[in-house]
Amino acid sequence: MKATSRPGFATANETNVIKTYLPSRSDGWVRVEADGTAISFRPIAAMPVTGNIGVDGMTCVGAWADTTLTYTIKAGSLKETLTLTAPSGPGCFQFGLQSEGLQVVPNPDNSISLNGPVGSATLRIEAPWMFDAAGRTSSANETAITNTPNGLVYTLTPSAEWLATARYPVVIDPTVTYSADTAVVKKTQTNTQYSPGVNTNGTTTGDYLACGALSSSEAYRSVLGYAVSFPMDCDINKAEIELYRHHALDSYGSSVTVQPYLLPSTLGWSGGITWSNVGAGVPDDATDPSFVLSAMSGSVTIDVTNIVDEWVAGDQTGHMNVLLRDVEDYGGTPTQNVVFLETDDPRNQLTVFYTPGWYTLQGNRGRTGATKNWLSYGLEGSDYTVTETSMTTTNGPDPDPALPPSLVTTPDPNNPSAIAPLVYAAIPGRKGTSQNPVYMNSRVYRVNAAGDTMAANLQGIQVTGTPVALGNTVIVTGNEVESDGDIVQGHVIRLDAMPSNNPTALTVVWDTEIPDGWIYSSPLFCPLVTEYTLREENEEDQTVYNYDGAIIVSATEGYTGFMYAKSLTTGLDVWGVVDENGALLEPPPSLDYHSSHSSPSMNRTTAYTNDASCYVNARDLVDGTNPWESSFWYDSSTVEGSISLFAGRLFYGDVNGHAISAIENQYHTGADFSWFIDDDLDSI
Known part of the structure; x- marks a missing residue:
């Protein structure tokens, strides 16, 4: 705040x-x-x-x-x-x-x-x-x-x-x-109760679970097991378990106060859960509030928000095991009451409200979220098909050996039921002789599940990064090259597939230039709202919001590196200060050095890239400003690789063989050194 x-x-x-x-x-x-x-x-x-x-x-x-x-x-x-x-x-x-x-x-x-x-x-x-x-x-x-x-x-x-x-x-x-996506789980594992005096190692008890204590030596605890998984980096907003009362042994009391606990996920359901590991003593790691089970209540809702949050933050292997325990069943003063819960009732469920997380891929960005958006494909027996498609450059089958074809896949919006995805490929080609090559022409391909091909020739453009594929849209980056091999300027290009208009060719929607500059990295798609300043002819400034998504690129203009944000719709700048014609008047803050082959990576708030020196640079996703007080660096070695992000940590390597890990501080104002591995792979 x-x-x-x-x-x-x-x-x-x-x-x-x-x-x-x-x-x-x-x-x-x-x-x-x-x-x-x-x-x-x-x-x-x-x-x-x-x-x-x-x-x-x-x-x-x-x-x-x-x-x-x-x-x-x-x-x-x-x-x-x-x-x-x-x-x-x-x-x-x-x-x-x-x-x-x-x-x-x-x-x-x-x-x-x-x-x-x-x-x-x-x-x-x-x-x-x-x-x-x-x-x-x-x-x-x-x-x-x-x-x-x-x-x-x-x-x-x-x-x-x-x-x-x-x-x-x-x-x-x-x-x-x-x-807020919602995950609902309506099936628990086999109902099992645990009591040192009655069921030493657990016994299947039918259609109910028992919780309470009849004496200091006869306690009942229950374990609920949920085979669940959640997207990486998601936020748990609320989680509840709803159970229904079956009956009670209530002659000695009117209710039981129950505490839920998260058990280790390594405890399996085939003999892994026993009284020795769910009943021997009182757990000390409760994170959610206790609740009261009344002998007369029909249903109970259990708050397990913190339990699910802890589960998501962990490795999520095995089952999510929730222990229910009478707070007075061990060493306390038992209420001498046992409440039995139904679990075969179809109304019983675990409901989790969560905000989807994000994960970053090289040159691409995918969003995870509701379970319905998860797709999994498998081979049944040996029934699968290999489709071979011939792809060449604009000057014959002689691509640039230093820039091999980059392929990305995306679901086909024109054929949602297709198991095979759309495949996009960007292939830089050669002009000239093998003794004196100039890599200045490229071709972009789109191949669907049926093997139908669409393509576009990019004359004078050397594509340099992995494309971003967004259904029928593909974004490529590259450089305009003269016949002598000199780079003139960088380009970010949007191409769309319009099969109904042209079944064989991709159409260039926009082509935006980086004057006197170059791009050697891949683009990144940001679906968030971005913000920029529009300077009118009267020198008045007003804030403008871009709601169409943005393409973020790491590029060099002159000899200064920048991260730019381009509108997905128009290709115009949506960070910095622009005039009424969309021309960039004031770019966002520059990188500490010129750009490299490092492609931008992003989490929910920030984009990161390495420059051609030794620095990690951060930019706010909304307006492109620098949220860090100073850029991070560990060793004064050139960095060409992209940054990998996970749980607030940044991982990258430099050209001298160092693998480096940094962690962003809690205020998001910079990063601190975590560890590194040297080029001999023996120091950490």
Whole structure:
């Protein structure tokens, strides 16, 4: 969180996948921006309480009667918490809504979809849930959207019946999430109970799980096993397990307080889970709140957000094993009560709300997310086909041996059911004799599942990087070369396949130039909104947003290196300062040295590239500014390779045989040395 000069707001977080702006008081507007859209909301009838600003949000004590309002900013969500300290709090809570580029759509589950132009949920107000001081949870809240003369109003009404029996304080949690994909798991492993006095090593017990203790030597614990996996680098917004009560041995007590734990994923389901490793002692690593199992309750919702978050942060091998344990079953004072849970009920499920992560490939960028977007293909027996397609350069089958063909694949939007993808290839060719070659002509190919080929000749262009493939669009980079081999300028070129218009040729949509420069690296596609300054003829500046996606390239102009962002639609610059004709007047900050063969890599907030010296350079994905106080370097050796990113770490190699690892600091203002391997591969 940082102070912001934006009118009407006191603090902001502009580095996450969503931008969040908070007011100074509880009655002020809150704004959430994502993908060129925005939702703003403000509490209605709230007291003007000055907020206590923290590192990740704001707390307003007394925003309503006996109610504390808290905003907590996460990477892919804004968590709003209403803490009711006494029953005399409001019976409902209302917020004024303002949307920009979003359609507000109420859902049957009490969530609100905020749909972008194409109808997909860009933002979402999740169905609110609540829990009390006794650990009881409930989703018995009603939400409504009404259109009033003053605009849209969002009303949240918690169940008065549930609140009447609640132990205060009560926490209500409506959360705004970004592209919130949902993974639902409706099947657990075989139902198994564990008790030292009854079932020493676990026994299949039918259609229920037991949890509780009849004495200090007769305890019951249960393990739920979920065969789940999540995309790399995703953010877990909320995770819940819903189970249904079967019956209870309740003659000695009325309820059981249960604590969930994450067990090691290495414990397998074929004899790997025994009383010795789930019952011998009290675990000390609980991360989620306990909950109460009542002998009379019909269903229970278990908050396992932290458990799933820990699972995602780990290696995700094996099963996600969740242990349920009576907090007093070992060394405590057992309530002498056992509650049995049904697990064959089809309503039982683990539900996880998460924001998809990102991963980076050489020259390309793919997005992972909802399970429905994952595709896996396998060979059944020996039934597979090899398709051979002949590809040549514009001057015959004699490509540049120093620049071998680069191939990338992408799903075919014209044939979504095809198992084989589209294949794009960029082949630099030779002009002249073998004794005096000049590599200055190239050809770009597109091959579909049927082997049909489309191509484009790029006269005078030497392609130098791996293309970016985006369905029927391909982006290539290269250099314009004269007949004597001298490089004139760099080029970024978009080509589209239009089979209905021309079934054999790719069409150049735009060709943007890097004057007096060169490009030796691959382009990168950024789907986020970018920002640039438009300088009008009267010298007035205004901020302009590009919603069409951007192509990021590392290039050299003159003898200075830059990272540029070009509009996917027009090829014009969408970082820096441009004039009314789209000409770049002021580029984004330069690299520490001229560019190299290092292609840009990116995470959710930042693009990274090495330059031809020894430096790692970082640029903000939104506006191309430099978020680092200083560029990172370890050894004064030339760096030509691209950076690989994982979990906040950067990995790359230099021309002297060093493999180097750095880690970005928690404030994203620079990177620190982690380790290196020298050219003898014996020092680390």
